[in-house]
Amino acid sequence: MYRTPPQYPPVMPYQTPPPPRRRVLPLLLLPLALFALLFFGGSYAVSPEPEVEMQSGFAFAEVDGRDVVLAPYARHGVRGMFQLMTQDLFQVRLAATDPATGDVLWDTQLSDRLVWEASVLAAGQRHAYLATDSGLVVVALADGSVVAEGAGVPGLGDAFAAVRTAYAYDPDARRVMAMTATGGVVAIGLDEVAATPVDAATAAAWSGRLSVQRGPGAPTSATGVEASLDSGVERVALRQAPGGAPGSVLVRVTADGREVPVGTTAFHGARLVVDGVTAVAAATGHVLVEHQRSVNDPGVALSLVSLATGQVTATLAVDSRVDRALVGPDGVTAVAAGELLAAARGDGRVVPLGIGLADFFGAHR
Template sequence: MYEMPEQYTPVAPYETPPRPRRRVAPLALLPLVLFAAAFFGGSYLLSPEPDVEVGPGFGFARVDGRQAVLVPYGRHGPRGMFQLMAQDVFQVRLAAVDTASGELLWDAQLSDRLIWEATVLAAGERYAYLATDSGLVVVSLADGSVVAGGADVVGEAYVASPTAYAHDPDGRRVVALDANGVVLAVPLDGVEAVPVEPGPWAQRLSGNNVPPPPPTAREVRLGAEVLALRDLPVGGVLVRTPGDVPVCDTVFHGAALLAGAAPAGHVLVQHQPSVNDRGTALSAVSLATGRVTATVGTGAAATRAVTGPDGTTAVAAGDGLVIARADGSLADLAVGGTDFFGNPT
């Protein structure tokens, strides 16, 4: 019988190599990529920035250990097709901005209604409280997210009017008037209102929207001093009363003083930039030296001015917010900016 040599190695049968799979060439997707870039990118570049309107209902709070101003504002009209498809056309938002650096700490949406207002009443360590057209709203100071609002806080008889809510600083609480005339209170950093006895602040509660008084006057008291504007044949000067002792030599045109709000050692004067310029500007005047320490254009008259715990004063005017610091400097705070995707910047 034939025997296979020891050195012989069997040869495997020939196998036909598999046919390579056909792949879609990346170039076939290029027209689609170019169209998407032109459609979304072009619409973004050609669209104007959204309309931003800063409301007068701002307030102060500490956010992550930093002094911040909470700014409610409206943002109308998305920029570009991507934002139009992914976001609400009308937004009311709340931004937290560091008063020292101007850094945006967070920016959160509160409502998608066209006509909707919010006013910051008070802030604790965890929550801020807003009087809105949807009733009392509680937001987290960590990121601005809504924690509770309306019936969840006050009950089914809540009033959807900002004037039905106020801050009671002595009691460290927010007070509310419900539809049955019952006065309730929410302690700061709480989220549930309970009935309380009315106090001297109860007269501020109302179910009807009443416009606040203008924040300017011809004569104001700042601490122990009373300051006033006295007219000249052209313009006016700032004086101390009684005695009409001049504070400075600067002549202000179309001027008014911001009442009850100013950084320490200064007074804020709203005026025209010049006798021939009918615009609106804001100047800080040092009471110690009589010098105008800073001036910024505001574009419109002030609607509210509030001084925070650290002496910083915020002034709402036109579509912006001006910060007056204790050193006499003035700075515009910018809110409402967005990137391509509509995220706050």
């Protein structure tokens, strides 16, 4: 009987397995990655922080229900090669900082000039207005973006004046006043952007207060030896320490002229920090004193003193004398001193606010 031969799988020809693929491309990129890490990361690690200088034209505004400080400042230099390639070497920026928490809500660049100043004139619910060396700048309070500036401000156009003294704020009418390059006077309502002409009487009244001529700003005094307290009746003053001892002590001057000592601490080279003629922090029951750090150290320090107990509740070393101090709606005081913006709080603390700090990529925080 015929039998079907068994079936075997066909014999396949021998195949040599392919050689393993060599990852040539990643190996070639490794030296490049190491070089980039050393070049950019190393330069960042060894570079100092850029120089920061606070400008005195800061103001308070409300952003998202928080009382914040709108603080212009100059930032000179960059940190590391990545920032050198992507950031301007000279910057003037505007930061919105909550002095109660230290949070920086936003920080935006306004200029890339070496010598350039800005002053916050006013802030509404949506916009803030700055007088700058390039004319009027309007920024959005929500994120700090520039809404209009210079010739881009409707109603000013090419007639804008690139000088800070051409702009001021009228608190009674809640509007920003501006003088054009031809001597005309226009106004911008708070939270509006377009400038509109004013009547002849208003123009005449403001013509003597605005100027398109460059010159020094109005002198301001942030310190004094005597100041009013929050009540407006009593005063606080610095007097020579008793017994001929070196330094000055604080006294409270009552309505009938009596002088009551406020603690026994003697301050050397002391001045009271004031907002106008009023002692800052008085609304929170304190006074702020600018003084030498010690009799042998001429460096500057700020001390917050309780009016109730006379105790020094906090002391902060600063790099220079106080340029300006401003009391916010809740009594917190913002103080600009050289490269530092600090806050004197109602809880008896004086803390620096982290303005001008940037990460590796140059993003401000």
